[in-house]
Amino acid sequence: MTKSSQPTLADVRKWPATVSVAQAAAAIGCSKSHLHDRIKRGDCPVKTIPLGTRHVVITADLVRLLSGEAPKAPEEETEAA
DSSP: OOTTSOOOHHHHHTSOSEEEHHHHHHHHTSOHHHHHHHHHHTOOSSOEEEETTEEEEEHHHHHHHHHTOOOOOHHHHHHHO
16 A cells, blocks of 8 residues: 555555544545544544543454444344453
8 A cells, every 4th residue: 555545455454453533534545644633523433432632443344334234232232342
């Protein structure tokens, strides 16, 4: 993957468990500022983890979004844990 190209789903599947908002935005195909705005509004399409003043994106949820899988219902997440 070159720096200017959008990562493929296969690329994203190889990423670590969490990635930066900038990296996730590149995979989704939106700007970093747009994704930050969605996080602040609480309607981000992927799950994030707050770390102090910044957030990281959960790669598994990014893969789910990019592959077109439906999001898990909250009760399904509880049962899987």
